[in-house]
Structures are given as C-alpha cells and as structure tokens.
Amino acid sequence: MATLHTRSAARLMIAPSVLLLLAWMIVPLAMTIYFSFLRYNLLMPGMEEFAGFSNYSYFLTDPAFFQAIFNTLAIVLGVLFITVVGGIALALLLDQPMFGQGIVRILVIAPFLIMPTVAALVWKNMFMNPVNGLFAWVAKLFGLQPFDFLANAPLMSVILIVAWQWLPFATLILLTALQSLDEEQKEAAQMDGASAWSRFIYLVLPHLSRAITVVILIQTIFLLSVFAEILVTTNGGPGTQSTNLTFLVYAQALLQFDVGGASAGGIIAVILANIVAFFLMRMIGKTLEA
Amino acid sequence: MGNITLRNVSKVFGAHAVIPSIDLNINDGEFVVFVGPSGCGKSTLLRLIAGLEDVSDGEIVIDGKNATELPPAQRGLSMVFQSYALYPHMSVRSNIGFPLKMANEDKAVIDKKVADAARVLNLTDYLDRKPRQLSGGQRQRVAIGRAIVRQPKAFLFDEPLSNLDAALRVNMRLEISQLHQDLKTTMVYVTHDQVEAMTMADKIVVLNRGRIEQVGSPLDLYHKPDNLFVAGFIGSPRMNFVSGSSATPYKAHTMGIRPEHLVLSKESGTWSGTVGVAEHLGSDTFLHVNVDDIGTMTARVSGDFAVTHGDRVFLTPDAQRVHRFDDKGLAIR
Ligand SMILES: Nc1ncnc2c1ncn2[C@@H]1O[C@H](COP(=O)(O)OP(=O)(O)OP(=O)(O)O)[C@@H](O)[C@H]1O
Ligand SMILES: [Mg+2]
Numbered sequence: 024m025a026t027l028h029t030r031s032a033a034r035l036m037i038a039p040s041v042l043l044l045l046a047w048m049i050v051p052l053a054m055t056i057y058f059s060f061l062r063y064n065l066l067m068p069g070m071e072e073f074a075g076f077s078n079y080s081y082f083l084t085d086p087a088f089f090q091a092i093f094n095t096l097a098i099v100l101g102v103l104f105i106t107v108v109g110g111i112a113l114a115l116l117l118d119q120p121m122f123g124q125g126i127v128r129i130l131v132i133a134p135f136l137i138m139p140t141v142a143a144l145v146w147k148n149m150f151m152n153p154v155n156g157l158f159a160w161v162a163k164l165f166g167l168q169p170f171d172f173l174a175n176a177p178l179m180s181v182i183l184i185v186a187w188q189w190l191p192f193a194t195l196i197l198l199t200a201l202q203s204l205d206e207e208q209k210e211a212a213q214m215d216g217a218s219a220w221s222r223f224i225y226l227v228l229p230h231l232s233r234a235i236t237v238v239i240l241i242q243t244i245f246l247l248s249v250f251a252e253i254l255v256t257t258n259g260g261p262g263t264q265s266t267n268l269t270f271l272v273y274a275q276a277l278l279q280f281d282v283g284g285a286s287a288g289g290i291i292a293v294i295l296a297n298i299v300a301f302f303l304m305r306m307i308g309k310t311l312e313a
Numbered sequence: 314m315g316n317i318t319l320r321n322v323s324k325v326f327g328a329h330a331v332i333p334s335i336d337l338n339i340n341d342g343e344f345v346v347f348v349g350p351s352g353c354g355k356s357t358l359l360r361l362i363a364g365l366e367d368v369s370d371g372e373i374v375i376d377g378k379n380a381t382e383l384p385p386a387q388r389g390l391s392m393v394f395q396s397y398a399l400y401p402h403m404s405v406r407s408n409i410g411f412p413l414k415m416a417n418e419d420k421a422v423i424d425k426k427v428a429d430a431a432r433v434l435n436l437t438d439y440l441d442r443k444p445r446q447l448s449g450g451q452r453q454r455v456a457i458g459r460a461i462v463r464q465p466k467a468f469l470f471d472e473p474l475s476n477l478d479a480a481l482r483v484n485m486r487l488e489i490s491q492l493h494q495d496l497k498t499t500m501v502y503v504t505h506d507q508v509e510a511m512t513m514a515d516k517i518v519v520l521n522r523g524r525i526e527q528v529g530s531p532l533d534l535y536h537k538p539d540n541l542f543v544a545g546f547i548g549s550p551r552m553n554f555v556s557g558s559s560a561t562p563y564k565a566h567t568m569g570i571r572p573e574h575l576v577l578s579k580e581s582g583t584w585s586g587t588v589g590v591a592e593h594l595g596s597d598t599f600l601h602v603n604v605d606d607i608g609t610m611t612a613r614v615s616g617d618f619a620v621t622h623g624d625r626v627f628l629t630p631d632a633q634r635v636h637r638f639d640d641k642g643l644a645i646r
Contacts, residue, residue, distance in 0.1 A: 205396065207394045208398045208400060210365050210385075210392075211394060211398035212400075213365070213386060214385045214390070214392050215459070216412055216463075225400070225411070229402040230401075232402075
C-alpha cells in the first residue's frame with residue numbers, strides 16, 4: 024500500500040467489516056457494563072435498581088476471585104509451557120523422514136478436532152477415573168494406589184487436558200515453520216562444525232521464534248477463557264481449586280443467579296485480558312515485526 | 314595441506330546414477346573449476362567432497378587421510394553456497410565468527426580473526442548489520458568471510474556468483490582470484506559459466522552427465538579439446554562444426570573451427586554464404602553466416618569490417634587451427 028490512493032481505497036474496502044465487528048462487540052459490551060451497575064438477580068425479576076459499584080466491590084473482595092485469577096494464570100502459563108515445549112519436540116520428530124509420515128501427521132492433528140466437552144469427558148472417565156481409568160489400571164499393575172487426579176490435583180488435571188487439546192495446534196504451526204527453514208543454512212552450520220544441539224539453539228530456535236510468538240498469542244486468547252473442560256470435569260472444585268475467571272462468572276450468574284455481579288466479573292475479566300494482552304505484545308510482539 | 318583425491322567415486326540417487334565413476338586429483342593450492350551444463354552433477358560432486366552427501370562407492374582422500382566416512386565438520390573444508398546460506402538473525406560479526414565459536418575459540422581470538430577477515434573483505438563498516446540489510450555482493454563477501462576465518466584446507470564454492478549482476482560478477486571474480494593468490498589455499502569452484510572457468514582456473518574439469526570429459530588448464534582445453542563436447546563447450550561464441558562431405562578434405566568425420574579462426578573476405582575463400590545476423594560489439598563483430606551446403610556458422614571479424622544483412626561473403630578456415638574429430642567424436646591429433 025504505497026500510494027495515497029491505494030491506502031484510502033483500502034480503508035474504504037475494510038470499512039464495512041470494521042463497522043460490523045464494532046457493532047458486534049460494542050452492543051454486548053455496553054449491555055454488560057450496564058448490567059454490572061444494576062442489582063439484578065434472576066430470582067427477583069423486575070426488581071432491578073441502580074447499585075453503583077457495589078457489584079464490583081463484592082466481586083473483587085470475594086476470596087474466590089483471587090483464587091480464580093491465580094488459576095486462570097496457572098492454566099494459561101501451564102498449557103503454554105507444555106504445548107510450546109512439547110510442540111517443538113513433536114515438530115522436530117515429525118520433520119524427520121519416516122515410514123507412514125502422512126498418516127502420523129493426520130493422527131497428530133486429531134485431538135484438535137475433538138470437541139472440548141468430549142475430550143474432557145474422555146479424559147475424566149477413561150483415563151483419570153480412580154476406579155475404571157487407564158491410569159488407575161496402570162498404577163494397580165505396578166501395585167500402587169490409584170491416584171484420584173480430579174480430586175487431588177484438579178488444576179493440574181485441567182491443565183493436562185487442555186494442553187493435550189492444544190498440542191496439535193502448536194505442533195502444526197511449528198512444523199510448518201520448521202519446514203520453511205532453508206536446507207542450505209543447516210548444511211552451512213554443519214560445515215561450520217555445529218553439533219545437532221548447537222544447530223537447534225543457534226539456527227532452528229531463532230527461526231521458530233516467530234511461529235512460537237504466534238502460538239503464544241493465539242493460545243493465550245483462548246486459554247484465558249477455558250470453560251467446558253472445567254465444567255464437565257471438576258465443576259470448578261473441589262471448593263474453588265479449579266475455578267478460573269470464566270467459571271467464576273458463570274457460577275455467579277447461573278448458580279447464584281446474580282446477573283449484576285456476573286457482569287461486573289465479566290468486565291473485570293475483559294480488563295485483565297487487556298492487561299495480559301498489553302504485556303504480551305510488549306514482551307514478544309517485537310518478533311512479529313519486519 | 315589440501316590435496317583432495319577422488320578414487321572411483323560414484324553417486325546413485327535411487328535408480329539414477331548421477332555420477333557413474335570419477336577419478337580426480339586436486340593438488341594443494343590449486344584453483345580447480347568444475348564446469349558443465351546444468352544438471353551434469355557438478356553440485357553433487359562438490360557436496361560429495363564436502364561430506365554433505367554420502368558416496369555410493371569409492372573413496373575420498375583429503376590430505377592423505379581417508380575422509381570418505383568423516384562428517385562434514387571434520388574434513389576441514391569450508392563451503393560457500395549459491396544462496397550464501399547466511400544465518401539471518403545473526404549480525405555479520407556473528408555470522409563470520411560462527412565457525413570459530415563452534416570450535417570453542419577464545420572470545421578475543423574470535424574478535425581478532427573476524428576483524429582481520431572483515432578488513433580483507435571490506436566489511437568492517439557492516440559488522441553490526443544483519444544479512445538482510447546488505448547488498449548481494451556484500452552478502453557474498455560475508456559468506457566468503459565465514460569460510461576463510463577457520464583457515465580450511467580447501468574452499469568449496471558452488472556457483473557463488475550466479476545471483477549477482479554482470480558488473481559485480483566481474484568484480485567478485487577478480488576478488489576471489491586475488492584471495493586465492495593471497496591465501497594460496499586449494500579452491501574448488503563450481504560454475505556453468507565458462508568465462509568464469511577460463512578466467513579463474515588453474516585447472517578446469519569439464520563434466521558431462523556425471524562423467525569427466527577432460528581435465529586441463531584453460532588454454533589446454535581451448536587449444537586441444539579431447540572431444541566434440543569439450544570443443545563445443547569451451548570458447549565463446551562456440552566452435553563451428555562441419556561434418557559430411559565438407560569435412561572430408563580435412564580427413565575427419567567432423568571438423569571444427571572457432572569463430573575467431575575463420576578468415577572473412579568479400580572476394581574469395583573456401584566457403585561462401587550470406588550474412589544473417591550481425592552482432593556488433595564495437596571492437597568485434599560476430600557474424601552469423603548462412604554458408605551454402607553447410608548451414609549457419611559464426612565468425613568473428615574486427616569491428617570495422619563493414620557488411621550488412623544479405624551480403625555475400627567468403628570464409629576460409631585457418632588451416633593451423635582446424636580441429637578434427639573421428640566418428641566417435643574423439644579428437645584426431
Ligand atoms: N537429492 C537428489 N535426489 C535425486 N536426484 C538428485 C538429487 N540431487 C540431484 N539430483 C539429480 O542429479 C543430477 C545432478 O544434479 P546437480 O545438482 O549435481 O547438477 P548441477 O550440475 O549442479 O546443475 P546446475 O548447474 O543446474 O546446478 C540432476 O539430474 C538432478 O536431478
Ligand atoms: Mg548446481
């Protein structure tokens with residue numbers, strides 16, 4: 024878009040979609056803000072009245088709130104760590120020439136195509152169940168006491184399930200990036216006496232930095248609002264041990280019927296997401312330039 | 314320091330024998346050029362020497378030591394790739410210093426050697442730039458810098474100048490030749506440009522379909538080509554070939570005569586023809602003459618020989634400079 028003409032033409036072209044998107048986002052946001060200032064309980068319809076900031080102060084002073092923030096961050100960071108490290112490892116493996124490469128690659132994508140609810144239920148009932156689960160069976164095989172994952176390590180279990188779902192996405196993006204690495208550069212490094220590990224550190228990893236950034240940005244957006252996996256496995260519990268912000272808002276609105284409080288929570292979640300996005304772009308957005 | 318010997322080396326890709334079998338000796342300090350048409354296996358041969366490709370059979374001896382099974386890094390060779398293969402996220406300084414860093418050299422030693430190489434290659438002002446901020450010629454020099462810092466036994470170049478424009482190519486050609494004079498290290502250079510081959514080489518290896526057609530000094534190949542392929546490949550414009558009854562007086566199946574060894578006249582000569590296209594280069598003119606009963610021939614005349622399209626001219630081959638070939642295409646001496 025070099026000339027003034029092409030630039031204004033471009034603006035004109037994208038205007039409709041920008042306006043549509045804006046309306047799409049502004050209306051619900053405005054309504055949420057409006058609700059967040061009301062005393063609005065589903066059990067007492069027609070009794071709404073202006074409540075000032077009291078919804079916010081209730082939400083922010085709720086001990087569950089801090090637990091939820093911590094859990095949200097733990098899920099985001101935990102899943103990011105597992106998927107980026109695991110994704111790089113898997114991508115490196117899949118990049119090796121091997122028998123049945125095409126089929127293996129399709130199999131690797133499979134978890135991403137499974138609905139979150141289904142995936143979480145499969146994990147809950149077939150793997151992590153302390154009586155019938157695969158892990159329990161393996162534990163018994165070794166004469167160990169089966170571990171009740173969802174009761175004793177609920178947050179870690181949720182992280183594990185979500186990471187399993189997002190691993191294919193990371194692997195796929197990193198694999199395509201890996202394949203775009205110039206073959207001659209690798210050979211040059213080989214001639215320069217770089218070991219496989221040095222080639223990985225000095226050549227492959229910098230080459231992947233952009234793809235890693237994309238993986239982190241996209242996944243963060245989705246991981247901030249993990250919900251289905253928590254709902255069907257732990258229901259936020261025991262207590263609030265696996266409640267994240269999204270789940271807390273849900274509990275407020277549909278378990279305690281407090282729409283006003285939930286809206287306030289929703290707005291706080293939006294603000295927090297923006298803070299995270301801001302820092303994220305500050306930290307790693309630079310790699311996307313140039 | 315730096316002889317390379319290939320014994321019976323062959324390379325097969327699948328069922329396709331790219332290099333059937335090659336014996337070659339490269340002496341220490343020599344500038345050897347592999348030249349040949351596209352797809353004849355020049356790069357493959359170079360990569361075999363480098364160790365980037367495994368030989369299917371035969372052995373490669375570097376400095377008297379069998380290197381056939383050695384990994385690339387341990388052969389003590391440096392390679393300059395056609396695409397330069399610079400590391401894009403590293404500065405010029407780190408690019409040049411990379412081989413030393415991999416050899417765990419001291420930071421101070423690395424700095425000094427990089428600075429020396431940069432001075433030789435006129436890169437001192439660019440040391441902190443990234444490769445993408447450099448011009449083609451500068452990138453080329455960085456690639457050479459990366460190759461020279463670790464003082465290899467031999468340099469391998471794979472068409473290093475093919476991405477440069479004509480003027481720069483002439484320049485870099487001189488610089489590489491100069492570098493060879495200064496370092497006196499063995500250089501193996503792949504190109505399909507015969508001007509590069511003729512101007513730079515001590516020894517040219519002409520390859521065709523994975524086979525060595527002839528090995529010799531540039532002038533050897535020019536004056537005494539062993540066969541039709543070499544005769545046609547070396548020299549520009551290419552040699553004219555005449556076969557059949559017109560070659561019989563020369564007691565050959567095919568006779569060849571270079572454009573610069575044809576004498577032109579407007580009055581009389583051995584063959585007669587009409588001028589087709591005339592390429593005026595100023596000092597010289599290349600005439601494409603449609604010779605009666607033979608076909609198109611190219612002749613080089615001086616720039617002031619005035620003829621135009623359609624003129625009748627006579628051509629006479631310089632009898633001393635006629636090349637004769639038998640029915641298998643081999644030279645008759
Ligand atoms: N990895 C490979 N697998 C199969 N065939 C290959 C492979 N590499 C090269 N070849 C074949 O080997 C032959 C020689 O290739 P090579 O790259 O050595 O040619 P070249 O002389 O360098 O040509 P150019 O001047 O175009 O670079 C070609 O016919 C090519 O198709
Ligand atoms: Mg080649």
